[in-house]
C-alpha cells in the first residue's frame with residue numbers, strides 16, 4: 387500500500403509557531419508525506435503582534451488545486467486550520483470533493499474564535515461557510531466558543547456537564563460526525579477534551595495551565611491528526627495530543643520571554659517515542 391499523503395491547508399505565519407509552521411513539522415515527524423496549501427503568508431500571526439504583513443493567496447488556491455487535479459495528485463487525508471475568508475472555505479470544500487483518494491479522512495479545526503468572541507478577521511458570513519465545511523468533515527475540533535458559533539448556542543464561561551452535552555448534541559444536529567471538543571473544564575485546575583460520536587461521549591481531563599499560550603490549538607490539532615493517522619483510536623489520539631500540548635506549554639513557561647507561541651519542537655522526541663514505540 388502507498389504511504390498516506392496528507393494535505394494541510396492553512397496560513398503561513400512566518401514567525402509565531404502556529405498554523406503551517408506547526409502542522410508541517412509535526413505531521414512530517416509523525417512519518418507522513420505532508421503537502422501544504424498556504425492560504426496566506428503573514429509576517430507573524432495576528433495575536434499580539436502589530437503591523438504584520440499579509441499576502442492573501444485566495445486567487446492561487448483554485449489554480450494550485452487545478453494543477454494537482456491535472457497531475458492526478460490525490461490525498462488520503464485533509465487537515466484544515468485557520469483560513470482567511472469565506473471564499474477560501476469554499477475552495478477547501480471543492481478540494482475535499484475532488485482531490486481525495488480512498489476514504490480520505492477530513493479533519494477540520496474551525497479555528498475562528500476563543501473566549502466567547504470571533505477573531506477580529508471574521509464575521510457571521512464566515513461562520514455560516516464554516517458550518518458547511520464542518521458538515522463535510524469526518525472530525526471537527528472546535529473549542530467551546532467555536533461550538534457556540536457553529537450552533538447558535540449561548541456562550542458561557544462557567545458551565546456544567548449538561549451544557550456540554552447540549553452543545554455536543556447541537557453540533558451533531560448541525561451535521562458534525564465526530565467532535566473533539568477542546569478546552570472543557572469543570573473546575574479551575576482542570577481542562578480537557580470531550581470526544582463525541584453517535585450520541586456517546588468520553589472525557590479526558592488534564593491539568594489546566596493558567597496562562598494560555600498562543601498556538602496551542604494548532605499544536606493540539608496537528609498532534610491529534612498525526613496520532614490518529616498512526617493508528618490510534620480517536621479518543622487515544624485526543625489524549626496523546628492533550629498530553630503533548632500540556633508538555634509543550636510547560637516547557638514554554640520556563641522562558642517568560644517566549645510570549646508569542648509554543649515551544650512544540652522541544653517535546654517532539656517524546657511525542658514520537660509514544661507514536662513509534
Ligand code: PXL
Pocket residue numbers: 397399404405428430431432433468497505600601603604
Ligand atoms: O493559531 C491560529 C492562527 C493562525 N494563523 C493566524 C492567526 C491565528 C490566531 O490568531 O492570527 C494568522
